[in-house]
Amino acid sequence: MTDEPNVIEPSWDAELDPPFALKASRVGAQAGARELGATLFELAPGGAVSPYHLHHANEELLIVLDGRPSLRTPAGTRELAPGSVVAFPRGEEGAHQVRNDGGGPARLLLVSTMNFPDIAEHVDTGTTLAVVEPRTGRAFPKDTDIPVWEAVTRSMG
Numbered sequence: 001m002t003d004e005p006n007v008i009e010p011s012w013d014a015e016l017d018p019p020f021a022l023k024a025s026r027v028g029a030q031a032g033a034r035e036l037g038a039t040l041f042e043l044a045p046g047g048a049v050s051p052y053h054l055h056h057a058n059e060e061l062l063i064v065l066d067g068r069p070s071l072r073t074p075a076g077t078r079e080l081a082p083g084s085v086v087a088f089p090r091g092e093e094g095a096h097q098v099r100n101d102g103g104g105p106a107r108l109l110l111v112s113t114m115n116f117p118d119i120a121e122h123v124d125t126g127t128t129l130a131v132v133e134p135r136t137g138r139a140f141p142k143d144t145d146i147p148v149w150e151a152v153t154r155s156m157g
Contacts (some may be wrong), residue, residue, distance in 0.1 A: 005030035007040050007065065007109060021047030021100075028111070029134075037112045037134070043069060043100035049110065051125065052097040057118035060088040060110055062098065067106025072097040095123055 005011070010025040021044040028038030041049055052072055062071070064084040071080050073088075073096050080086070088094035100106040117137075120129040126142030146154075 007107075010040050010042075012042075018046065019048065020050075021045075022049065027109075033114075035114050037110075037114050039110050040065075041098075041108050041110060043067070043098075043106045043108070045100055045103055045105070047106075048097060048099040049108075050097065051122045052095060053120050053122050054092055054095040055088075055090055055112075055118055055120050057090065057115040058113045059090055059094065060096075060112040062086045062088070062096075063109045063111070065107040065109060067100065067104060067108075068102050069106040069108060070099045070101045072099070 005027040012023045014024045023042040025040040064080045118131045128140045131137035
């Protein structure tokens, strides 16, 4: 037995109930990666990795290991097969959501650059996320934010 992370027999870091319905293992961090993130996801039927979103600082790469997840991008929604590899560049053209609309589990590996801070947008809701480091940041739902200059002048008294 080894302490190295394994995508076949993972040590799960998180298990989330619907609407996500997934297990996640941060295999990149477990392996000691500092500038690349790699997370193994196992999606139950009906599960999703995240809402439809895009990143402004990070690029992502999806590798389907098992199952037939659905991928939504600006070009539409399509089913992916085991072995599919899809890149999500920074910005609007890289918007994506991965769901499991099938009857069995789907397993995928999502690799990303780890550039912080990052701004992510949940496209459907208008929520903006300011991510300052892994798992740390703030969410700004649509219409709850204020212009930067207004925030600065308020803080000045």
